[in-house]
Amino acid sequence: MVQSLKIRRTSGALGAEISGVDLSGPLADGVVAAIRQALVEHQVIFFRDQILTPTQQVAFGARFGPLNIHPYVTGMAGQPEVMEIIKEPSDKINFGGGWHSDMSFLETPAIGSILYAVELPEFGGDTLFSSQAAAYDALSPGLKATLETLNAVHSASREYSAQGTSAQKRGSMQVAEADGYVGEFVHPMVLVHPETGRKALYVNPAFTLRIDGWKTSESKALLDYLFQHCRYEAFTTRFAWAKGSVAFWDNRSVWHFALNDYAGQRRHMRRVTVDPWPKMARARVAAE
Numbered sequence: 001m002v003q004s005l006k007i008r009r010t011s012g013a014l015g016a017e018i019s020g021v022d023l024s025g026p027l028a029d030g031v032v033a034a035i036r037q038a039l040v041e042h043q044v045i046f047f048r049d050q051i052l053t054p055t056q057q058v059a060f061g062a063r064f065g066p067l068n069i070h071p072y073v074t075g076m077a078g079q080p081e082v083m084e085i086i087k088e089p090s091d092k093i094n095f096g097g098g099w100h101s102d103m104s105f106l107e108t109p110a111i112g113s114i115l116y117a118v119e120l121p122e123f124g125g126d127t128l129f130s131s132q133a134a135a136y137d138a139l140s141p142g143l144k145a146t147l148e149t150l151n152a153v154h155s156a157s158r159e160y161s162a163q164g165t166s167a168q169k170r171g172s173m174q175v176a177e178a179d180g181y182v183g184e185f186v187h188p189m190v191l192v193h194p195e196t197g198r199k200a201l202y203v204n205p206a207f208t209l210r211i212d213g214w215k216t217s218e219s220k221a222l223l224d225y226l227f228q229h230c231r232y233e234a235f236t237t238r239f240a241w242a243k244g245s246v247a248f249w250d251n252r253s254v255w256h257f258a259l260n261d262y263a264g265q266r267r268h269m270r271r272v273t274v275d276p277w278p279k280m281a282r283a284r285v286a287a288e
């Protein structure tokens with residue numbers, strides 16, 4: 001079975017398409033290990049022509065770690081680990097329509113996300129991915145050394161608090177406002193990947209509020225610089241979905257961005273999100 005897996009790189013910085021595997025069935029340990037190896041090596045992997053029920057998607061995801069239940073997005077009835085990411089023709093805003101790393105606003109951020117395409121617009125709706133390992137590699141030794149000493153504060157406050165703007169505008173998605181204080185969590189600005197040892201930048205425009213110990217105004221210049229740098233075209237790949245496509249990305253080294261260029265059409269995806277195992281403890285900080 002492992003021998004039938006074919007892995008083809010899709011871009012210079014990240015991304016590989018894997019064929020020769022049916023994700024719906026029980027997978028041998030060796031196949032799961034090969035997929036995991038491809039994920040950490042290529043940072044985002046793609047599969048085509050899959051047919052997955054929500055239960056099968058949960059079973060596939062669970063081979064890589066415990067599945068996350070999103071604190072603000074209501075999961076499927078009876079299967080809370082499955083997020084339905086839907087943009088109806090009448091919706092203006094899409095879910096994930098800005099560069100981010102999933103769940104960096106949690107104390108223990110998700111390690112991976114598995115997205116399955118159920119229904120797609122006739123055109124558009126691609127997803128962009130950007131390698132934060134490549135973004136780190138391209139920095140000067142001086143800035144690398146500085147960033148390695150710094151932590152950043154992440155929070156869901158911009159996206160999901162009552163004051164957050166995007167949550168209310170997402171239309172049909174079952175996105176709840178956070179009930180009260182959403183918490184702030186500190187993560188290193190440079191993550192050392194626990195499986196590959198490769199370093200990657202770990203800040204993102206959606207959830208990173210400031211550098212720990214710095215004022216928001218002091219942090220802004222450096223974070224703005226990094227947010228610009230981290231999406232440089234050479235660090236990216238773009239995935240054009242078809243019904244039955246699956247993308248599996250490593251949130252520890254990849255940003256992603258769901259394009260919203262299909263006004264008036266429907267797009268329906270299902271996501272399961274893999275938590276670390278065991279969970280790592282992170283510091284919780286008070287609001288600034």
Ligand code: SIN
Pocket residue numbers: 085095096097113115126127256257258259269271
């Ligand atoms: C997400 O941010 O998980 C959504 C990505 C997409 O719908 O392409």
